[in-house]
Amino acid sequence: MEQVGVDLGERSYRIKIGTGLLSSLDQHLAEAGIKTGTKLLVITDERVKELYGADIEANLQQSNFEFRLTAVPEGETSKSLDRAKELYDEAVDFGLERSSAVVAFGGGVVGDLAGFIAATYMRGIPLVQVPTTLLAQVDSSVGGKVAVNHEAGKNLIGAFYQPEGVIIDLEVLTTLEERDVKSGLAEVIKYGVIWDNNFFNYLQVNSKAIRDLDFEVLTKVIQRSCQIKAEIVGEDEKEKGLRAILNYGHTIGHAVEALAGYGKYRHGEAVAVGMVSAVKLAHKLEMVTETEVQKQQKLISSLGLPTTFDNFKIDNIIAKTRQDKKVQDGQVRYILPNQIGEVEIVSGIAKDLITEVLEDQQEG
Numbered sequence: 312m313e314q315v316g317v318d319l320g321e322r323s324y325r326i327k328i329g330t331g332l333l334s335s336l337d338q339h340l341a342e343a344g345i346k347t348g349t350k351l352l353v354i355t356d357e358r359v360k361e362l363y364g365a366d367i368e369a370n371l372q373q374s375n376f377e378f379r380l381t382a383v384p385e386g387e388t389s390k391s392l393d394r395a396k397e398l399y400d401e402a403v404d405f406g407l408e409r410s411s412a413v414v415a416f417g418g419g420v421v422g423d424l425a426g427f428i429a430a431t432y433m434r435g436i437p438l439v440q441v442p443t444t445l446l447a448q449v450d451s452s453v454g455g456k457v458a459v460n461h462e463a464g465k466n467l468i469g470a471f472y473q474p475e476g477v478i479i480d481l482e483v484l485t486t487l488e489e490r491d492v493k494s495g496l497a498e499v500i501k502y503g504v505i506w507d508n509n510f511f512n513y514l515q516v517n518s519k520a521i522r523d524l525d526f527e528v529l530t531k532v533i534q535r536s537c538q539i540k541a542e543i544v545g546e547d548e549k550e551k552g553l554r555a556i557l558n559y560g561h562t563i564g565h566a567v568e569a570l571a572g573y574g575k576y577r578h579g580e581a582v583a584v585g586m587v588s589a590v591k592l593a594h595k596l597e598m599v600t601e602t603e604v605q606k607q608q609k610l611i612s613s614l615g616l617p618t619t620f621d622n623f624k625i626d627n628i629i630a631k632t633r634q635d636k637k638v639q640d641g642q643v644r645y646i647l648p649n650q651i652g653e654v655e656i657v658s659g660i661a662k663d664l665i666t667e668v669l670e671d672q673q674e675g
């Protein structure tokens with residue numbers, strides 16, 4: 312088993328990465344500081360419950376934890392205040408107390424939603440993340456961003472709320488749809504571009520093994536992704552500065568997700584398209600060469616991700632980006648690479664340039 316630490320003073324925690332961790336979930340919960348006997352609300356989605364609900368129940372039943380397993384419908388539309396209300400009702404009905412805990416057992420949707428419940432119920436109760444998609448294992452379970460969506464934009468209602476621990480079992484990835492594996496890889500590519508050129512090269516060389524879910528390679532990929540995220544979050548937990556670089560590809564990506572209607576695009580697909588927009592914008596601003604644009608586009612395509620998007624009105628995409636959380640003094644701020652492994656935050660980009668780039672990516 313590998314471990315990565317997230318160093319945040321009294322909110323520090325460990326990320327455990329390995330195989331077979333679910334069959335000893337009780338032990339890992341205890342090691343994350345959740346005392347045996349604690350009441351647990353385990354929040355999942357219907358698909359994950361169908362696949363792994365019995366395993367979780369079997370483990371927790373033979374432990375001293377008192378638990379209730381509750382499932383929301385799968386998909387992005389569950390990241391809503393309506394679903395949150397149902398979960399608060401469930402928490403009250405189960406008699407969840409301040410000393411109880413929430414276990415987020417699922418993909419990024421479950422992690423963000425269950426995290427939001429943990430952050431707000433009784434002003435905050437302990438949370439443990441048990442991510443079951445590649446995207447959640449490399450990104451959403453780490454760093455404490457929890458949220459639900461608003462029709463105006465992604466994750467508009469949320470909090471920074473760190474978990475007590477993150478428990479990553481690679482074995483659950485074998486049941487993921489290929490589309491979801493690819494979606495997670497978009498966030499992995501992001502880490503290479505924003506932070507680590509060597510990691511980017513490693514992804515290029517190992518793209519086949521990654522898509523084939525080779526566990527040895529995947530362990531390295533998950534571990535390095537978590538390390539990079541932990542390092543950035545450790546320096547800037549609440550996105551006062553540096554952390555914004557984790558939003559690479561998200562300015563256009565989030566706009567596309569919201570405009571298409573939540574759930575049409577997987578988050579990673581939209582981020583992949585947004586990363587292509589970002590590197591093309593960087594090229595127009597003479598920050599990167601054409602070769603670097605090609606290199607990035609090639610990796611995105613070779614990992615099975617899209618580089619173009621549906622036929623939206625470009626003005627609508629640009630208007631949507633104005634609701635981005637990175638907007639400062641009315642200016643949309645883009646994260647743009649100046650080489651692979653390093654990015655800058657750039658604001659005040661001319662609308663014409665953005666339009667040209669987006670027209671180029673428009674399908675049909």
Ligand SMILES: NC(=O)c1ccc[n+]([C@@H]2O[C@H](COP(=O)([O-])OP(=O)(O)OC[C@H]3O[C@@H](n4cnc5c(N)ncnc54)[C@H](O)[C@@H]3O)[C@@H](O)[C@H]2O)c1
Pocket residue numbers: 356357358359362385386387390417418419420421423443444445446447450451452453454455456457465483484485486487488491494495498577578579
């Ligand atoms: N908080 C953060 O820092 C952060 C970071 C990145 C993404 N996100 C959010 O994460 C969400 C996307 O997460 P996601 O891609 O995991 O989507 P998701 O949670 O919707 O999961 C994708 C699909 O996979 C299914 N699934 C989950 N685990 C499975 C398994 N082991 N086997 C088979 N099927 C499984 C789910 O039921 C769902 O249908 C978005 O809402 C995004 O905004 C948050």
Ligand SMILES: O=C(O)C(=O)C[C@@H](O)[C@H](O)[C@H](O)COP(=O)(O)O
Pocket residue numbers: 450454456465466498554555557558561636
């Ligand atoms: O953890 C972060 O910080 C990120 O930006 C990670 C992103 O991959 C993630 O999609 C996040 O939810 C986006 O944050 P938001 O603040 O733009 O909603």
Ligand SMILES: [Zn+2]
Pocket residue numbers: 450498561578582
């Ligand atoms: Zn993301």
